[in-house]
Amino acid sequence: MSKKIPNSNRKITKNASGLLVLPEDITPLIYSVNSRAILSKEGTLLTDKKAEKLVELVAFRKKRAHFSRLADLYVGILTTILDDHTEAFLADHPDAVVLHLGCGLDSRVERIKGSYDQWYDVDLPDVIAVRKRFYKETDRYHMIAASVTGNAWLDEINAEGHPVIILAEGLMMYLSEKDVSHLFINLCNKFPLAVLIFDTYSMAGYSDAVKRTLPLSKQKKMTEDDLIIKWGLDDPTIVEKWHPALHYLKTMRFSDSPRIESLTKQDQFEFHMMRKLPLYNHLYLIYFFSMVTYNPITPAD
Numbered sequence: 001m002s003k004k005i006p007n008s009n010r011k012i013t014k015n016a017s018g019l020l021v022l023p024e025d026i027t028p029l030i031y032s033v034n035s036r037a038i039l040s041k042e043g044t045l046l047t048d049k050k051a052e053k054l055v056e057l058v059a060f061r062k063k064r065a066h067f068s069r070l071a072d073l074y075v076g077i078l079t080t081i082l083d084d085h086t087e088a089f090l091a092d093h094p095d096a097v098v099l100h101l102g103c104g105l106d107s108r109v110e111r112i113k114g115s116y117d118q119w120y121d122v123d124l125p126d127v128i129a130v131r132k133r134f135y136k137e138t139d140r141y142h143m144i145a146a147s148v149t150g151n152a153w154l155d156e157i158n159a160e161g162h163p164v165i166i167l168a169e170g171l172m173m174y175l176s177e178k179d180v181s182h183l184f185i186n187l188c189n190k191f192p193l194a195v196l197i198f199d200t201y202s203m204a205g206y207s208d209a210v211k212r213t214l215p216l217s218k219q220k221k222m223t224e225d226d227l228i229i230k231w232g233l234d235d236p237t238i239v240e241k242w243h244p245a246l247h248y249l250k251t252m253r254f255s256d257s258p259r260i261e262s263l264t265k266q267d268q269f270e271f272h273m274m275r276k277l278p279l280y281n282h283l284y285l286i287y288f289f290s291m292v293t294y295n296p297i298t299p300a301d
Contacts, residue, residue, distance in 0.1 A: 097119070166196045
């Protein structure tokens with residue numbers, strides 16, 4: 001998901017084999033779905049029948065989409081960390097509202113076990129236009145076509161009197177720190193009682209990702225507009241300073257997941273090695289914050 005909102009009127013077509021052909025800039029969203037489908041078919045980490053079905057309906061280069069084994073496992077571990085914490089939250093708060101930012105084509109709404117009052121999936125108009133080919137809205141499930149860097153989309157959410165869990169997976173690193181802070185302030189002002197879970201790079205991971213996603217010619221004189229990866233975080237107290245309602249709870253790394261012990265010995269090896277290499281283990285982080293009632297504040301320009 002990015003700040004720029006592309007044209008949402010492009011059509012999805014079918015190829016000669018009857019498979020759906022997605023707009024070119026939407027097709028990469030199928031790659032993480034493909035990872036979950038691979039793991040689901042194996043019975044590794046998660047069950048995601050929707051992902052299995054989606055990869056059979058959509059035309060894409062499976063060789064290009066097939067990550068390394070380790071990358072597939074990273075997708076699975078991150079997915080299950082967020083899934084497990086969502087299910088735990090819903091077990092304690094069956095009247096909760098779930099807000100999934102940058103949802104892409106993810107089927108979390110179908111994977112999660114537990115009751116909730118309302119579920120909102122949010123992504124850019126082009127993404128939601130594609131998503132609506134595979135998911136149907138109900139009186140409790142809603143899709144919002146908007147950039148999270150705006151404000152108006154929050155008016156579409158009815159969470160008054162309900163605890164809220166906010167998930168942002170694979171999103172924050174693509175936003176500038178200014179946009180992230182504005183988003184978090186808006187969330188605090190909107191929801192008086194919420195938990196926020198998001199993933200992003202550490203500063204070391206951010207530096208590495210910038211180098212990998214920028215051509216050498218731009219690395220010395222890059223501007224913010226050149227950056228694909230725009231934000232990393234080491235110190236959660238920086239986020240706490242953005243709004244008095246934000247309270248840091250904890251940080252998780254891939255290697256912290258209890259699900260690792262369910263993997264084969266071969267698959268476990270990489271994560272056990274991560275634990276022995278602090279810098280490597282710290283490249284990518286999952287942050288947990290609570291948001292509790294305070295008077296609203298206005299984001300700085």
